[in-house]
Amino acid sequence: MHAVSPVTKRYFIELAFNGNAYHGWQIQPNALSVQQVVDRVLGQVLRQPVNTVGCGRTDTGVHAQQLFAHFDLDGNIIADNEAKVLNSINALLPPDIAAKNIFEVANHAHARFDAIKRSYAYYIHFNKNPFLNGLSWRLRDKPDITAMNEAAQFMMAYQDFSCFSKSHTQVFTNNCQLMHASWEWLSEERLVFRISADRFLRNMVRAIVGTLIAIGNGKQQPTYIHEVLQSKDRRAAGTSVPACGLYLTEVVYPWDLCEKQR
Incomplete structure (x- = not known):
């Protein structure tokens, strides 16, 4: 038996x-x-x-x-x-x-x-704040949010984000479908970048933020983002920002995926 x-x-x-x-x-x-x-x-x-x-x-x-x-x-x-x-x-x-x-x-x-959408947020603050230590990135100078949002909107026309990916990662494609990318002031002293896509490459969000901050600080014009993306070269993009400000905020699945999805 x-x-x-x-x-x-x-x-x-x-x-x-x-x-x-x-x-x-x-x-x-x-x-x-x-x-x-x-x-x-x-x-x-x-x-x-x-x-x-x-x-x-x-x-x-x-x-x-x-x-x-x-x-x-x-x-x-x-x-x-x-x-x-x-x-x-x-x-x-x-x-x-x-x-x-x-x-x-x-x-x-x-x-x-099965995830169809992932969203991240990157938080920045400007005054020393012990309650944000390790939970947000502190910057000295406030960037030009209008210029950064202009560059962020240019990104929406692209799918190949090789320039923002770590080298030698084991993925079949560097294509991602962006759904949203924008900067927003939470207060006079706090700034957040929100981005959503079907998938993300390793280090992608932190490299994007670093590139947009360089534009916001006047080191490059918003149109520079075209040059970066078309290069497909990580060396053309900005420095990766610290991990402390980055949050995975949402993961979305098809409604019929789960038998008991709430």
Whole structure:
């Protein structure tokens, strides 16, 4: 008589984290990552090994207001008990990582490949503020936001963003479909850049911000962004800005992806 194999179910977990203590989301040797901590805690709570697959990777020191990952479980451990399981997970996670939601999805659902939109925000401040230390980038001089927004709109006509990507990354294409890119004053002393696309390349947002800041500081004209993008050369773009100001803010999936999507 053969034992019946347990039913494998797939779940999405929604996370938020302060990235200052971590070498990004993805597990890597000899460095602490958010994924490593999350997998360990999930394994403790669910009492079986858990290997999450994230919606993407974040660099060292980058934060996330919303990041999704999926994982598979044998059996109905979470069934109709998501709230209790979520509380147990948060009790074991460190203070700088929070589990916001957990829910069953279709077995074919994929946190990375099924995402149709990702959004980032980059925060800048100008006065010394201990409450923003490590959570925003401090600049001395205020840039010309009109010039930066003009250049940001020029970017919308392009799809190949090779000039903003780290070299030697293992991707099949450097094409991305931008959906939004703009700067906005939050107050007299705080500035934010918001950008959305179907996908992003490694270091892409930080390189874009650095290039636009150079334009905002008058080092280049807004039309310079055309030259940068057409070069397809990382050396033509600006310096990457620090990770502390960068946040993954939203990841969007098709409405019919999840059986219990909220």
